[in-house]
Amino acid sequence: xxEKPTTLSRRxxxxxxxxLGGALAVGGLSARVIHDxxxxxxxxxxxxxxxxxxxxxSNLTELPNIVLIFVDDLGYGDLLxxxxxxxxxxxxxxxxxxxxxxxxxxxxxxxxxxxxxGLLTGRYPIRSHLALPLYPKGxxxxxxxxxxxxxxxxVTGIPEDExxxxxxxxxxxxxxxxxxxxxxxxxxxxxxxxxxxxxxxxPLYSNDVDPFELYxxxxxxxxxxxxxxxLTKQYTQEAIDFIEANQDSPFFLYLSHTMVHExxxxxxxxxxxxxxxxxxxxxxxxxxxxxxxxxxxDKHGLDDKTLVVFTSDNGPWWQGNAGGLRGxxxxxxxxxxxxxxxxxxxxxxxxxxxxxxxxxxxxLLPTCLEIAGAALPDDRIIDGKSILPLLLGKPQQPHDIFxxxxxxDLVAVRQGxxxxxxxxxxxxxxxxxxxxxxFLFDLKSDPAESYSLLESEPEIAQRLSQILDDWDAQIAxxxxxxxx
Numbered sequence: 001x002x003e004k005p006t007t008l009s010r011r012x013x014x015x016x017x018x019x020l021g022g023a024l025a026v027g028g029l030s031a032r033v034i035h036d037x038x039x040x041x042x043x044x045x046x047x048x049x050x051x052x053x054x055x056x057x058s059n060l061t062e063l064p065n066i067v068l069i070f071v072d073d074l075g076y077g078d079l080l081x082x083x084x085x086x087x088x089x090x091x092x093x094x095x096x097x098x099x100x101x102x103x104x105x106x107x108x109x110x111x112x113x114x115x116x117x118g119l120l121t122g123r124y125p126i127r128s129h130l131a132l133p134l135y136p137k138g139x140x141x142x143x144x145x146x147x148x149x150x151x152x153x154x155v156t157g158i159p160e161d162e163x164x165x166x167x168x169x170x171x172x173x174x175x176x177x178x179x180x181x182x183x184x185x186x187x188x189x190x191x192x193x194x195x196x197x198x199x200x201x202x203p204l205y206s207n208d209v210d211p212f213e214l215y216x217x218x219x220x221x222x223x224x225x226x227x228x229x230x231l232t233k234q235y236t237q238e239a240i241d242f243i244e245a246n247q248d249s250p251f252f253l254y255l256s257h258t259m260v261h262e263x264x265x266x267x268x269x270x271x272x273x274x275x276x277x278x279x280x281x282x283x284x285x286x287x288x289x290x291x292x293x294x295x296x297x298d299k300h301g302l303d304d305k306t307l308v309v310f311t312s313d314n315g316p317w318w319q320g321n322a323g324g325l326r327g328x329x330x331x332x333x334x335x336x337x338x339x340x341x342x343x344x345x346x347x348x349x350x351x352x353x354x355x356x357x358x359x360x361x362x363x364l365l366p367t368c369l370e371i372a373g374a375a376l377p378d379d380r381i382i383d384g385k386s387i388l389p390l391l392l393g394k395p396q397q398p399h400d401i402f403x404x405x406x407x408x409d410l411v412a413v414r415q416g417x418x419x420x421x422x423x424x425x426x427x428x429x430x431x432x433x434x435x436x437x438x439f440l441f442d443l444k445s446d447p448a449e450s451y452s453l454l455e456s457e458p459e460i461a462q463r464l465s466q467i468l469d470d471w472d473a474q475i476a477x478x479x480x481x482x483x484x
Contacts, residue, residue, distance in 0.1 A: 066371065067309070068364065074340065089287040091291035176254075177252070402414045
């Protein structure tokens with residue numbers, strides 16, 4: 001006797017579909033977690049081993065001070081030596097007259113977090129898994145980026161095994177202080193005072209992220225809402241206080257301004273005073289801040305013992321001048337990566353020097369370590385090179401090749417004056433979801449990247465395309481850059 005065939009009711013179908021969907025979701029989540037934790041390649045003990053090897057100087061007076069002023073979203077063309085005609089910056093003009101100006105200085109990224117990671121580690125941000133801006137836990141943008149796989153290893157702060165500039169300088173005997181924007185993590189063990197800084201005052205994120213609040217060390221001391229018109233003045237006073245408190249010992253001061261990131265603010269002393277709107281007002285107040293820091297060094301007799309560096313994390317955002325370069329913040333064109341750079345050290349660096357060699361912000365770590373008499377870590381690839389010879393006026397070509405990343409995606413390469421773009425998402429506002437390229441530009445004759453020479457120089461394009469492929473393979477084989 002044959003059995004009655006089984007029929008699938010609507011209820012059973014829905015139930016089975018839900019169960020299958022749940023199983024797939026659990027399986028996908030499990031795979032994601034496994035991928036995240038196995039792919040991070042974390043070796044937490046690495047940094048401590050390196051720090052334990054550093055010899056603290058027996059003569060603190062031999063170490064020069066280092067002041068690194070890092071501003072947010074300042075364009076290549078916003079300052080006088082780079083073509084600005086609307087914004088007055090007498091103190092930065094003074095730095096240019098008394099020090100060294102670089103015209104081909106690059107950030108490691110066209111956005112906040114990776115630019116800061118590259119600066120403080122001396123490495124391409126891809127090695128730290130910090131290729132995109134970080135957001136507080138639960139922030140909608142962070143949730144969205146994570147959901148679409150843009151945080152492939154779930155990294156929410158600077159990895160513990162990365163070795164940061166302040167950590168090395170502190171081990172060498174420096175007092176280390178940070179004032180201003182951090183943007184490398186908002187919970188332990190990713191806070192500034194857990195990553196080499198003796199003291200910290202500032203916000204953990206950009207000023208467009210809520211809640212925007214100010215920390216002292218690891219505690220909130222000014223909850224939201226913060227009067228952002230006073231930020232530049234507050235940061236400046238904190239920086240001066242740090243210099244005064246540490247005038248008798250070598251110090252490293254990282255002054256990381258919030259301005260000119262949107263939303264823009266300026267105090268009443270500067271608001272409405274420039275010819276470039278509120279943006280120009282904020283830049284002129286930043287220039288005032290530079291003057292106050294220089295005056296504080298002079299007041300305490302520290303001028304000739306202190307290297308002062310001024311630069312920006314990336315190109316301009318909604319306002320600002322990219323100096324005739326194509327692109328802006330978030331873009332792999334030159335306007336997103338190339339930024340102003342000033343270095344001043346009276347009696348040591350030549351006055352009024354202008355250099356056009358290719359330099360990157362990750363070069364500042366090895367430069368500062370050479371100044372401090374500290375060796376580079378020997379367990380990892382350091383992509384930066386010390387540019388001290390260049391700053392001193394000696395012949396040096398720090399880099400022949402530089403790689404441009406859009407998040408985790410390697411998009412372009414510069415070799416000499418040639419820049420090759422892979423096919424990538426358009427920078428044309430009318431067609432933002434379309435792809436264009438590849439392109440080949442001669443940055444010497446065409447710094448605005450307006451005319452591709454792909455058809456007339458196919459061999460150069462092929463060579464640079466191969467360089468990109470080879471670098472992709474190197475990073476895939478050893479993303480973190482660990483050495484045996």
